[in-house]
Amino acid sequence: MNGNNNKICRIFSININSDQDYQTYAAQRKSSVVHETSGQIHSVLNQNEVEDVDSSVDGEFRLKEHNDFSNSQHFQGSGSLLSDRQTSTLPELTNQTPVNVRKWFVLTSSFFNLFITGGFPFNMSVLFVEFLKAFGKSKAETSLVQSVCTGVYSIGGLLTGELVTKFGTKICGCCGALLSAIGIAVCFIAPNLEFLIFFVGVMSGAGFSLNAICASTSVSQNFLPKKRVLALAFVSMGSGIGTLCFPLLLQYFIDTYGWRGCLLIISGIVLNQLACGLMSGPDVIRPAASKFQQNMTENNETGDSNTTLSRLKATLQNKVFIGFCFALSLILAAFDGLIIFFVDFFEQKGFNRTSVVWLYSGMSIASMIFRFISGLIAQSPKVPKLAIPAMCAFLGCISLSLLPFMTSYSLNAVAIALFGSALGGTLTVVSITTLELVGEKKFPTGLGIVFAASGIASIVGAPIAGNFRDISGSYTYSVLSGAGACLLACFIFTLAMIYQRQHGEDPRSRFNMEINVNARWKSRRRSSFLPWRESVDLGFSI
Template sequence: MSILMPELLNTFGKSKAETALVQSITVGMLFVAGTPCGMYVARYGARMTGIIGSLLVTLGLVFSFFAQSIPHLIVTLGVVSGIGFSAAYISSLTSVGEHFEGKSKFMALAFLTFGSGCGGIIIPFLLNIFIAEFAWRGCLLIMGGLMANMICFFAVCKPVLIGLPHISTNESKQSDSETKSNRNNYTKSLKSLISNKVYLIHVVAMCCTIPVVNSSLVFMIDFLIEKGFDSETAILLYTYLQIGKTLCGMLPGLCKKYIPHSNVLLVPALFTMIGSTVASFLPHAETYSEYVVLMVCLGMTLGVSITTISMTTMKLVGIFDYSAGLGVLMTLLGISNSIAGPIAGHLADVTGSYTTQFYGISASLGTATCLFVTAAALRHYAKNTPSDNSESTVEVTP
């Protein structure tokens, strides 16, 4: 969507802060809707939820063709398509988890993650071609047609459980009892999370990392064009960022495989430190080679951070509190994503350049680095915390 940013600025003539809401709300809804979409997957299955999500994505893109204002795009592209993307994403992960077991499951999930990264590399070029030929409205219409193919793909995802047996009265009462028990367990999980200082610090650090880097992506193409690059070169540089994000997304898993006793919080700490340095240098880069290196490094920071969301949360809260812990983190990331873009746009509007924005990103990533290191130290020395006990229990259980 960063490719659309210059087009939307030229078409509607609004401030960068207001225009940034379109992409920020889209990404924000992707995270915020994660918890309710996960509940729908559990109740209605991955196939049905995936079909509905794909339909929402298509409708959001198609109705964006008629947009006459930024608020129109916020509703259609941001809210409707954002929720659809969330449902489709969670349904695809669930479907893979249902149909694969053991090492095959991890290979399938890795292939799925790598495939999404490849999409992030290819789609900007497609968008640029479509915009050049059909303008941005025609581009959204074509992308809506392409996304409609997901409906067919989810339709052939055969559910693991074809049908459910007849439920007797006793079974219904037992089911109601289990539902109440699950709600009580969820409440206990939330109380456990509040007392888990390492987890809370980790959540704040993540909210200072992923939304902040995403806010830079909103204006990245426009920033590169202002630096004197033509649109094709700017898109190529943006592609290098996506390459770094895709390749380094596999790094945390490799670290845990070959260095099993490594602290899961030190890996994101290292890359947020790299990202902080990169963000401070980006406004002052001069040569094409410098931009290539900096863009790849910034992509590495984002790739590692996204990959460590689920893995680090599992390690910090344990399997029993995992769903609650991940849901809380995803919701807060969604809210942070929704406001980070407009804040970055407001800074650019006030100062007239993107320099202050990148300095702010550097400061935020530096803060995240300190938080990750602090959480790692607390986790290392606090051996009797609930998260460590739950983690050790999970690892010992065959």
């Protein structure tokens, strides 16, 4: 913002109730006066004033003539009307670094963050065999190390999503890195399986949960809508590459240093997430709250003093989102049931450890490739976001149905590549679809709810698959039950998509408006739109 006499005029909660209304609204404005940010549309001029606008660069616009805001209406977040001409001094906004540079650092750090959070917690199959030998427990009990880790990682999202909303990605990301690293490091002296379940499962799982939400939230804060979907898809590829690399790293570290030394080295790798946390956060730092900001905060929270409860309530009232969460929990539980027992499953089919690790790597490569493909598909406005997980659930059903009956190595490789494609596509659209369904403001909360729902299913799913194996003596029923869960998930995704279309619950039809107007007093004539003279810079802040 420039000038000493900066003024601000804020307009909130301009609702558009259908796609048709949005198309009509957008058609009445030139592109230079419309700026979209994750379900939010930022504009200031109606059809009569578009001729007075001269577009410049970096999202700033200058009026050619001299308009008047005196008859405009200003709204607060809850939609109630404020008095006309209500303005106040706008605090100076300072950029840490140029946004076009800083966002790439954020993207890189988020990529590496998800490389670790998606790589280690979900790829402990190699360690599962070592834990089985070291402690002599049943497969169902031993599987609790990974299932509790992934479960806390997911269920903790309900809490960590709110923590990220309240304290920001920087603080939460750094705390998460320390929790995960310490939880894994102390397992170097683990005396029993219960010790591993608590420190690797609970403690490190909580840290990974914080970092996963921080990574996605930080990307959504730094990229505009047109690039955000592709950025989220790129970041999710970090999990795919982590899934590809970590089994090989774990096997190498185990062969060289044993499983205890392996955990100690992994804790050092995880500690690098501390640097990722320091790089996270939005691209704009606001100064200490001024009187104006305090007043605006009070106005915006008048509708509900408990903002956390109101966010949860509003999110849980979204029927399409609830259906998405339930179906996603089913499909992730099915996938988790195979991934945990992956090494043991294929070794029982007669393949040696090296061949199994290469199968796992092939699955990870297919997953990584399809993550990016799903992101490209999700960019198309003609493709419903719920259609992608429905397709992935169907692919998962087919692959899991075929795996128990495949005998040759090549056929198993084809089936597991299909499984990896389904897994990658599903994981990519978690953040993308959640953002579309709940909007940017409730994104950390919505992502936390998604994590929680899938975490509950993961905690239950892996022990159930292990019990099927212990009772029947083979993994056939475990894998086939996962295929049934994928088929049910595909059906629910399809129903949610149909319901969304029939009831008009398209997130693209919900927009919130927030406009910062920076004006300088001049000495020319006044028009009917702006009470200030000469030129007006419209700067958009998120």
